[in-house]
Amino acid sequence: MSEPIRARRLSEEEGRTLLRIVRRGQHGTIRVRRAVIVPAPVSGNANAAIAALVAADPDTVRDVIHAFNDRGLDALDPHWAGGRPRRITSEDEAFIVQVASTRPKTLSQPFTHWSLRKLADLHPGHVDSATR
Structure with missing residues (x-):
C-alpha cells in the first residue's frame, strides 16, 4: 500500500479562499471539488476516504494534492491540454x-x-x- 498523501500546511488566506469557494459553490464544479480535496488530508482523512467523499478516483485526489503542494491555489483550475487536433483551418x-x-x-x-x-x-x- 502506498504512503498516505500529505498536503502542505495551508496559509490563513488559502484556507479562507478554499472555504469561500466551497461554501458559495458559485464556481465550476471541478473547482469546488478540488477545493474540497485540498484541505481534507490536513484533517487526517485517508486518500480513499477523500476520493469517496468527492466521487473521484484516488489517483485524481493524489494528483490534485500534489499539484496544490507545487502550485498553490492555481491547482484549483486545471489546465488540460491536448484533445483531438483541428481538422479545419x-x-x-x-x-x-x-x-x-x-x-x-x-x-x-x-x-x-x-x-x-x-x-x-x-x-x-x-x-x-x-x-x-
Whole structure:
C-alpha cells in the first residue's frame, strides 16, 4: 500500500479562499471539488476516504494534492491540454462562413440554401477536410 498523501500546511488566506469557494459553490464544479480535496488530508482523512467523499478516483485526489503542494491555489483550475487536433483551418472556416452567408443564387448555384455537402462540392479543397 502506498504512503498516505500529505498536503502542505495551508496559509490563513488559502484556507479562507478554499472555504469561500466551497461554501458559495458559485464556481465550476471541478473547482469546488478540488477545493474540497485540498484541505481534507490536513484533517487526517485517508486518500480513499477523500476520493469517496468527492466521487473521484484516488489517483485524481493524489494528483490534485500534489499539484496544490507545487502550485498553490492555481491547482484549483486545471489546465488540460491536448484533445483531438483541428481538422479545419482558420482559413477554411473563414471561407465557409463567407460562402454560407452568401445566397447560393448569387454564386450561380441552382438551390436556395447551403448544406455542408453543397459547400464541399463548391470548393472541395477548402471544405473537404470538414466533411470527413
